[in-house]
Amino acid sequence: MIETILISARTIDQGATLEEKTSQAYFDAAAYCELNEGNLEALGVSVDQNVKVATAHGVVVVPAKIDKRLPDDIVFIPMGPWANAIVDPDTCGCGMPGFKGVPATVEATADPVLNMKDLMATYKE
Amino acid sequence: MPVIKDVVCTFCGCLCDDLEVTVEDNKITKVGKACKLGRAKTMGMFLHERIEKPMIRKNGKDSELEECSYDEAITKAAEILVAAKRPISYGWCSTSCEAIEKAVVLAEETGSLFDSTANVCHGPSALATQEKGAPSCSLGTAKNYADLIIFWGCNPVHAHPRHQTRYSTMAKGAFTPNGKKDKKMIVVDPRNTDTAKKADLLLQLNPGTDYVLVEALRAIVNGHADVLPDEIAGIPKATVMEAAEMCKAAKFTVIYFGMGVTQTRGRYKSGDNVSSLVSDLSQTNKVVMIPMRGHYNVTGFGQVAAWEAGFPMALDFSRGVAYYNPGETGTNDVLMRREVDAFITGAADPGAHFPQESIKYLYKIPAIQVDGYANPTTEFSDVVIPAAIAGVECEGTAYRMDSQPIRMKKLIETTFKSDEEILTEIIAKVRELKGEGGA
Numbered sequence: 001m002i003e004t005i006l007i008s009a010r011t012i013d014q015g016a017t018l019e020e021k022t023s024q025a026y027f028d029a030a031a032y033c034e035l036n037e038g039n040l041e042a043l044g045v046s047v048d049q050n051v052k053v054a055t056a057h058g059v060v061v062v063p064a065k066i067d068k069r070l071p072d073d074i075v076f077i078p079m080g081p082w083a084n085a086i087v088d089p090d091t092c093g094c095g096m097p098g099f100k101g102v103p104a105t106v107e108a109t110a111d112p113v114l115n116m117k118d119l120m121a122t123y124k125e
Numbered sequence: 126m127p128v129i130k131d132v133v134c135t136f137c138g139c140l141c142d143d144l145e146v147t148v149e150d151n152k153i154t155k156v157g158k159a160c161k162l163g164r165a166k167t168m169g170m171f172l173h174e175r176i177e178k179p180m181i182r183k184n185g186k187d188s189e190l191e192e193c194s195y196d197e198a199i200t201k202a203a204e205i206l207v208a209a210k211r212p213i214s215y216g217w218c219s220t221s222c223e224a225i226e227k228a229v230v231l232a233e234e235t236g237s238l239f240d241s242t243a244n245v246c247h248g249p250s251a252l253a254t255q256e257k258g259a260p261s262c263s264l265g266t267a268k269n270y271a272d273l274i275i276f277w278g279c280n281p282v283h284a285h286p287r288h289q290t291r292y293s294t295m296a297k298g299a300f301t302p303n304g305k306k307d308k309k310m311i312v313v314d315p316r317n318t319d320t321a322k323k324a325d326l327l328l329q330l331n332p333g334t335d336y337v338l339v340e341a342l343r344a345i346v347n348g349h350a351d352v353l354p355d356e357i358a359g360i361p362k363a364t365v366m367e368a369a370e371m372c373k374a375a376k377f378t379v380i381y382f383g384m385g386v387t388q389t390r391g392r393y394k395s396g397d398n399v400s401s402l403v404s405d406l407s408q409t410n411k412v413v414m415i416p417m418r419g420h421y422n423v424t425g426f427g428q429v430a431a432w433e434a435g436f437p438m439a440l441d442f443s444r445g446v447a448y449y450n451p452g453e454t455g456t457n458d459v460l461m462r463r464e465v466d467a468f469i470t471g472a473a474d475p476g477a478h479f480p481q482e483s484i485k486y487l488y489k490i491p492a493i494q495v496d497g498y499a500n501p502t503t504e505f506s507d508v509v510i511p512a513a514i515a516g517v518e519c520e521g522t523a524y525r526m527d528s529q530p531i532r533m534k535k536l537i538e539t540t541f542k543s544d545e546e547i548l549t550e551i552i553a554k555v556r557e558l559k560g561e562g563g564a
Contacts, residue, residue, distance in 0.1 A: 005332050007243075007315065007328075007332060008174070009280065009384060009385075010280070010284040010287065010419070011283050012162065012283040012284075015136070015137075015161075015162045015165075015283070015284065016161045016162050016164075017165070018165075019166065019169040019173050019497070020167065020169075020172070020173040020498065021474070021477060021498070021500040022499050023173070046430055057480070057481065058481050064379065067316075069316070069318075070315075070316060071315065071316075071329070073331075073332075074315055074316065074332060076316065078476065080477050080478070081477050084387055084479060084480050084481060087480050087481075089457065089480035089481065090461075091452060091455060091458050091461070092392055092452075093248070093251075093452040094248070094249055094252060094392045094393050094451055094452045094455075095248045095439055095452050095455025095458055096244070096248050096249050096387060096388060096392050096393075096457075097245065097388075097457050097479075097483075098388065098389075098390075099245070100332065100333075100385065100389045101332040101333040101389045101390055107148065117504060119465075119475065120484070120501050120504040120505070123484045123485045123488050123505070124186060124187075125489070
């Protein structure tokens with residue numbers, strides 16, 4: 001397990017599939033976590049193997065990807081349902097939740113990645 | 126075959142107005158000059174699955190959505206809003222100002238809270254502007270004059286792909302005839318992004334330390350570099366000094382700022398401090414700041430809401446007059462407090478872009494969606510009303526990120542109602558249910 005900081009943001013593929021969020025293309029564009037090479041090695045995880053990313057606000061399973069330029073202490077998930085399963089909902093009194101800079105842990109997992117509809121269904125209480 | 130020129134792209138706040146769209150048999154077959162985002166958006170209705178019919182869940186969130194008529198869906202939506210004690214209307218940013226105007230009327234008519242996607246985007250920038258101001262200029266002025274471009278917490282290569290060639294670093298301007306050669310570029314980002322690759326200087330700060338870095342730059346600009354430690358926000362002091370020197374040497378600086386400023390620690394106080402830095406630098410140089418707006422007409426929402434009701438977002442009409450206090454009246458605030466009892470959204474997708482705690486509550490209250498495509502919001506919506514795509518299937522006005530109004534074209538015919546028509550019909554039905562007649 002590594003301790004890290006989660007950042008979420010737009011990518012061009014996530015943006016290009018915004019109007020097709022039920023599609024495989026959107027899933028491929030938004031459901032993953034980027035780590036640098038060192039962190040992937042530390043976790044013993046290869047590209048496309050699943051990782052469990054956990055914060056104080058939730059847990060999400062996504063495949064790992066590599067971004068060689070990421071610093072050691074940052075992981076990245078594109079904005080969307082998978083990132084938002086674990087971002088900080090606190091608005092700090094100014095309306096805006098914490099979509100970036102969320103303390104997180106990442107570990108290897110054999111758990112499956114939920115598709116969009118199954119992920120949303122977990123919010124039914 | 127007919128090619129429509131000067132088409133306005135309706136993806137991001139760049140509102141590029143030079144697209145060339147080929148239409149054959151009422152189908153868009155080619156989109157010229159657009160970026161990947163613009164092409165996907167403009168051709169979307171021929172690539173993606175539309176919401177073909179209005180739909181209603183008749184037996185709660187666990188039941189399936191069933192097709193119905195526009196009239197039934199609009200009536201059901203009006204019934205939900207009229208029955209609610211504290212409804213909220215959210216979104217309305219990927220649509221025309223004309224539709225937003227109707228959304229304001231509906232919110233007022235139903236005593237709703239009323240908010241835009243700025244709630245999860247540049248809401249803190251509006252607060253920063255109200256705190257300290259935001260000296261700005263048009264993208265045309267920026268293109269022609271700016272010789273230092275700072276991208277702070279934004280990544281235009283991915284989010285605003287044509288920004289650099291049309292308006293900023295690569296654009297050839299009247300006073301920068303050689304484009305990039307006449308300009309310097311600084312990127313401020315904790316990630317070494319694709320935008321940062323071409324920067325003259327990357328300030329790779331620690332996440333959430335934007336305020337600290339702005340403060341350090343201000344200290345240097347104001348002659349107090351001696352008080353700074355050797356490392357600031359994870360960046361060597363010498364690198365921060367270099368950035369400050371670039372700012373002081375530039376004739377015209379534009380600070381384009383994004384979610385890296387608004388969504389991180391400090392929120393609106395970071396934007397507020399950027400404004401102070403602009404003020405400090407402006408004692409000797411020309412400096413402006415422009416927010417990189419995401420939804421193509423989120424700027425228009427702020428304009429319309431402000432001219433109609435006095436505030437740009439996070440409005441509350443429950444008192445009969447507009448009240449505004451983001452942090453109290455913002456959408457995620459009221460959802461987190463479990464305060465509202467009905468939800469209507471259009472031209473936005475809160476299901477995909479809200480934090481988990483807010484969505485859990487949206488599964489508990491009646492929800493109405495007005496949109497062209499199925500998305501995560503559809504999953505918890507009880508009423509789903511399909512809409513025409515503004516700027517493709519109907520015309521209207523949108524505001525670019527620099528607050529310039531641009532007229533969007535209608536490119537093809539459609540049988541779907543526009544957001545404006547849908548909202549107009551919901552307003553009429555609400556008035557009818559309240560016993561005020563449909564007029």
